[in-house]
Amino acid sequence: MSRIAATLQGLRDQGRRALVPFITAGDPNLEATALTLLALAEGGADMLELGIPFSDPEADGPAIQAASERALAAGASLAGALRCVQEFRLRNGETPMILMGYLNSILAMGESAFAERAASAGVDGLIVVNLPPEDSQALREALAKVGIDLILLAAPTTSDERLSRIDQAASGFIYLVSLKGITGADHLDVAAVKHHLGRLRQRTRLPVLVGFGIKDGETARAVAQHADGVVIGAALVSRMGALRTEPEAIPAALRRVVRDIRRAMDR
Amino acid sequence: MPQPGSNYAQPSQRGWFGQHGGRFVAETLIHALDELEAVYAAAQADAQFQAEFAQDLAHYVGRPTPLYFAKALTERLNGPQIYLKREDLNHTGAHKINNCVGQALLARRMGKPRVIAETGAGQHGVATATVAARFGLDCQIYMGTEDIARQALNVYRMKLLGAEVVPVRSGSKTLKDAMNEALRDWVTHVDDTHYIIGTVAGPHPYPKLVRDFQAVIGQEARSQCLELAGRLPDALVACVGGGSNALGLFHPFIDDEEVRLVGVEAGGLGLETGRHAAPLNAGAVGVLHGNRTYLMQDADGRISPTHSISAGLDYPGVGPEHSHLQDIGRAEYSSVTDAEALDAFRLLNRTEGVMPALESSHALAWVVREAAALAEQVVIVNLSGRGDKDIQTVADLDGTRL
Numbered sequence: 146m147s148r149i150a151a152t153l154q155g156l157r158d159q160g161r162r163a164l165v166p167f168i169t170a171g172d173p174n175l176e177a178t179a180l181t182l183l184a185l186a187e188g189g190a191d192m193l194e195l196g197i198p199f200s201d202p203e204a205d206g207p208a209i210q211a212a213s214e215r216a217l218a219a220g221a222s223l224a225g226a227l228r229c230v231q232e233f234r235l236r237n238g239e240t241p242m243i244l245m246g247y248l249n250s251i252l253a254m255g256e257s258a259f260a261e262r263a264a265s266a267g268v269d270g271l272i273v274v275n276l277p278p279e280d281s282q283a284l285r286e287a288l289a290k291v292g293i294d295l296i297l298l299a300a301p302t303t304s305d306e307r308l309s310r311i312d313q314a315a316s317g318f319i320y321l322v323s324l325k326g327i328t329g330a331d332h333l334d335v336a337a338v339k340h341h342l343g344r345l346r347q348r349t350r351l352p353v354l355v356g357f358g359i360k361d362g363e364t365a366r367a368v369a370q371h372a373d374g375v376v377i378g379a380a381l382v383s384r385m386g387a388l389r390t391e392p393e394a395i396p397a398a399l400r401r402v403v404r405d406i407r408r409a410m411d412r
Numbered sequence: 413m414p415q416p417g418s419n420y421a422q423p424s425q426r427g428w429f430g431q432h433g434g435r436f437v438a439e440t441l442i443h444a445l446d447e448l449e450a451v452y453a454a455a456q457a458d459a460q461f462q463a464e465f466a467q468d469l470a471h472y473v474g475r476p477t478p479l480y481f482a483k484a485l486t487e488r489l490n491g492p493q494i495y496l497k498r499e500d501l502n503h504t505g506a507h508k509i510n511n512c513v514g515q516a517l518l519a520r521r522m523g524k525p526r527v528i529a530e531t532g533a534g535q536h537g538v539a540t541a542t543v544a545a546r547f548g549l550d551c552q553i554y555m556g557t558e559d560i561a562r563q564a565l566n567v568y569r570m571k572l573l574g575a576e577v578v579p580v581r582s583g584s585k586t587l588k589d590a591m592n593e594a595l596r597d598w599v600t601h602v603d604d605t606h607y608i609i610g611t612v613a614g615p616h617p618y619p620k621l622v623r624d625f626q627a628v629i630g631q632e633a634r635s636q637c638l639e640l641a642g643r644l645p646d647a648l649v650a651c652v653g654g655g656s657n658a659l660g661l662f663h664p665f666i667d668d669e670e671v672r673l674v675g676v677e678a679g680g681l682g683l684e685t686g687r688h689a690a691p692l693n694a695g696a697v698g699v700l701h702g703n704r705t706y707l708m709q710d711a712d713g714r715i716s717p718t719h720s721i722s723a724g725l726d727y728p729g730v731g732p733e734h735s736h737l738q739d740i741g742r743a744e745y746s747s748v749t750d751a752e753a754l755d756a757f758r759l760l761n762r763t764e765g766v767m768p769a770l771e772s773s774h775a776l777a778w779v780v781r782e783a784a785a786l787a788e789q790v791v792i793v794n795l796s797g798r799g800d801k802d803i804q805t806v807a808d809l810d811g812t813r814l
Contacts, residue, residue: 199713201715203591205596210582214583217714223712249698249714250713252698253712253713275699275702277436298439301440304443322438325599327596327600
């Protein structure tokens with residue numbers, strides 16, 4: 146069983162939901178990222194999502210676009226993101242680490258080379274925003290060889306038939322995009338999320354985590370009542386943007402934010 | 413068009429041109445692309461849709477456009493017999509309107525009351541705003557702030573047509589960033605909005621659909637050439653940014669293997685400087701904006717900044733079918749520099765009294781450079797747009813204040 150599957154199974158057994166914070170690698174610099182990842186885990190994160198900064202993040206809203214631009218300006222890259230994971234793993238061997246990014250970053254490194262380097266750095270899962278299941282086979286096989294889960298996305302617009310196809314190609318969990326929109330959007334509708342979760346549950350035995358538009362403890366709690374977990378990104382990344390000139394303050398600040406969300410979810 | 417029984421049947425059912433193309437987008441958009449594909453397939457088979465498209469091209473766009481024998485230029489260059497396909501004479505001044513009329517008809521067929529588009533030079537934005545006005549559709553045009561500054565005339569023109577021009581301040585603030593922002597809008601308003609992509613790129617079915625709507629250029633040119641020159645041309649020459657005017661001209665000649673297909677990319681300050689927009693000449697295969705194709709990118713897969721004197725060619729990718737045609741050797745892709753394009757711009761003004769767009773001037777510049785090697789050949793140059801929009805750019809280079 147993969148580290149992701151084991152973690153989600155363990156939470157399920159305890160009747161708890163996963164909290165998965167997202168930050169962008171190298172924002173505002175690589176040293177701060179590694180420390181922040183450790184702080185997020187200490188604050189109560191069950192798994193971590195680390196964004197690979199890309200020049201053209203077409204599915205991301207302003208907050209994560211800005212984070213990507215800050216990271217690229219500071220010289221971040223996919224190789225840098227892998228070094229962050231490696232550093233994190235020196236001090237944390239348990240918390241699953243998921244990379245999230247756009248396909249071109251992976252293709253430029255080469256699918257097999259990426260899989261090997263990611264596995265040796267300690268990566269557990271990969272989400273590629275613009276990779277449809279139909280064209281995921283080569284990458285999926287490369288990742289399977291080294292024990293990394295390829296996590297696929299489902300959306301409110303995904304047909305029932307297609308949900309089944311996504312289930313067949315995915316491993317680890319399925320990431321349900323909560324709304325029609327980009328990351329950090331502000332029109333989350335919990336009733337609609339519940340409806341789409343219901344459709345998806347009928348077609349998959351994998352855990353389902355929900356992301357996009359989850360801003361705070363209250364929305365996290367509301368969504369987590371129906372899902373196996375929630376991903377929070379833009380809200381954290383905005384906080385980091387506000388602290389970009391004092392990066393040493395970021396780990397403690399984010400630890401507090403995550404702890405508050407954790408408390409709201411576990412209430 | 414390639415006839416039934418043609419060796420060339422591209423793309424595949426899933427939108428692949430060899431190893432290029434595909435549908436690399438956020439999951440939320442897949443449903444809208446499926447819908448567009450189905451509606452387009454039904455429209456292709458619908459005689460009434462085809463008749464309405466043909467009617468609009470004839471009476472609204474002003475087709476067929478002439479194939480004009482450029483006698484003075486031919487004598488001046490003392491090489492090939494040069495024919496200009498006069499897409500500059502279309503309504504709104506470029507070939508872009510052909511595709512926009514077709515896609516507006518599709519938007520209406522899908523019952524979508526709102527259209528969006530990206531634009532660089534503003535020609536596709538103007539053409540989209542134009543059809544939106546005529547069909548009564550709400551319209552928002554995404555445009556990088558760099559381009560808004562360079563193309564003030566077209567920006568105001570879009571506003572006069574009733575469109576809202578949305579400034580894009582992210583990334584390099586040019587065409588590629590406008591396309592990112594249009595994709596973000598589409599994913600948010602996917603239920604009531606149709607995205608009119610302006611070139612033969614993007615996720616399937618756009619590369620095929622835009623090519624088909626633009627193929628009228630080559631269909632006309634083929635029969636006009638047979639009539640005027642008494643035979644097929646030896647070569648077709650067109651500029652390539654995303655590549656819609658080139659593919660529109662090339663596609664009906666694909667099976668005519670004796671006809672040479674030449675695409676001309678923006679060489680900017682020279683390929684050796686790295687400051688250009690020539691992914692087919694100096695790029696690598698990757699994935700951007702929904703398709704796999706040649707891209708300008710660095711070793712980490714990040715998209716590189718591009719440069720061209722022509723805003724319409726200033727794009728780091730290219731339509732996947734061009735990538736395929738290069739891979740299989742059916743078409744060849746060269747480049748000319750900003751300076752060569754500018755010289756050709758001036759030459760056509762003086763010899764023929766025709767002002768080409770700076771984009772189209774790239775195709776012409778290639779013919780000027782290769783004239784000796786093309787002696788006696790019949791060559792068709794796609795004059796994809798008119799140059800009025802570029803007067804300010806050229807005046808600035810001349811140091812003239814207007």
